[in-house]
Amino acid sequence: MTDSWATFGADLHLETAGAAGLRAGLMDALREAVRTGRLAPGTRLPSSRSLAVDLGIARNTVADAYAELVAEGWLTARQGSGTRVARRAEPRRTVTRATRSRPVRSRPAHDLLPGSPDLSTFPRADWLKAARRALTTAPNDAFGYGDPRGRIELRTVLADYLARARGVHADPERIVICAGFVQALKLMGTVLRKRRVREVAVESYGLDVHWKLLADAGLRMPCLTVDGLGARTGELAGLRGVGAVLMTPAHQFPTGAPLHPDRRAAAVDWARGTGGLILEDDYDGEFRYDRQPVGALQGLDPERVVHLGTTSKSLAPGLRLGWMVLPGSLVEEVTEAKGLSDWSSSALEQLTLAEFIESGAYDRHVRSMRLRYRRRRDQLVAVLAQRAPDVRISGIAAGLHAVLELPEGSEPSVMRAAAWQGLALEGLSRFRHPQAPPGRDALVIGYGTPTDSAWAGTLEALLRVLS
Known part of the structure; x- marks a missing residue:
């Protein structure tokens, strides 16, 4: 009985070997499954009849194990809802030196990466x-x-x-x-x-x-x-x-x-x-x-x-x-x-x-998105002309991205500034072929990527970076 699967609704794998007595072994296996998170809070367990048949033990043994685990707070039982894993706090994971030292990449606050449309639309x-x-x-x-x-x-x-x-x-x-x-x-x-x-x-x-x-x-x-x-x-x-x-x-x-x-x-x-x-x-x-x-x-x-x-x-x-x-x-x-x-x-x-x-x-969708992206492009052009007039913009007659020209040698520092602002974007050098000679410094701005609600804040973050 070391490997068993119930057939009620979802499969249930339990390791019951090594315990003194069938009921004690079943209870230990269920506690361990809940403690380690294998059985998530709210998971419905097989009926006592189904699990008993699957494990080849008496139904009363399963029913008694369920009742005791309900009393201990591991499980809940409600008429018409069956027996479920209690809504307990998830087990805490041990934080080791290795996991503490590993850098965690957080999701950027603002996204101007090229290559994606506004997925919310x-x-x-x-x-x-x-x-x-x-x-x-x-x-x-x-x-x-x-x-x-x-x-x-x-x-x-x-x-x-x-x-x-x-x-x-x-x-x-x-x-x-x-x-x-x-x-x-x-x-x-x-x-x-x-x-x-x-x-x-x-x-x-x-x-x-x-x-x-x-x-x-x-x-x-x-x-x-x-x-x-x-x-x-x-x-x-x-x-x-x-x-x-x-x-x-x-x-x-x-x-x-x-x-x-x-x-x-x-x-x-x-x-x-x-x-x-x-x-x-x-x-x-x-x-x-x-x-x-x-x-x-x-x-x-x-x-x-x-x-x-x-x-x-x-x-x-x-x-x-x-x-x-x-x-x-x-x-x-x-x-x-x-x-x-x-x-x-x-x-x-x-x-x-x-x-x-x-x-x-x-x-209809393409025409609607064409108008939406054109408005964003126009806003980008206008705000750059007003607040960053030294930045030249190109590649804007079509598509979902624009190229912002930067002073020579400034692309790396601008990219670092963007990281500090939580702004995801790419420099033009990122897309240069290995055999191509060094080219101009520039940013590739995917103005189609942000949602409408995020667009204004993302534009402000870009302006802070360029300033």
């Missing part, structure tokens, strides 16, 4: 409506293993949406649904390596997690210089071993520069002339403010550009929903790699997103 009610409709109308085969490319309902709706909103030439048969950009890039790394590609060019500023994914696939990553016109795509001609390039053409991350039309054309010409591929990260293409929307690069040559998009900025990263619009020559290889990876994303989440887009709720 997730359209819960509309999403729930879409989820109910999707579940009600879901075909039976939606609950099977499905197509590694994803549900045809979502791929069809996405093809229409991307053509209308982003200028993408999309066919449902060429779309693969994935768990966000990270999985898409991982799949592309696998496929490129299998095609004997050895190098993928990247921008001189970007996310190290993306570079690591490519490195894990066995790919080398020379970098293209980024300036005020985006990546210098003319440098691709001098990179003889490169078979693909990863870019953020609509709104370079993190500098915020859109890729100049001449450089867009140069990238496509390079891909056509060499047989290379362009991996287009369209991470926040829906959010633009002071300019006409910049269409997706994929529209210039659908056979040479892989268009990668997600709901991470438009809705929430926790949904883990993204898509790849592929050249025809890549569909079979990517689908095979997807099938070997995780087969398919959640069918119900895909059907919900399809319903959400088709109903018009997605467009």
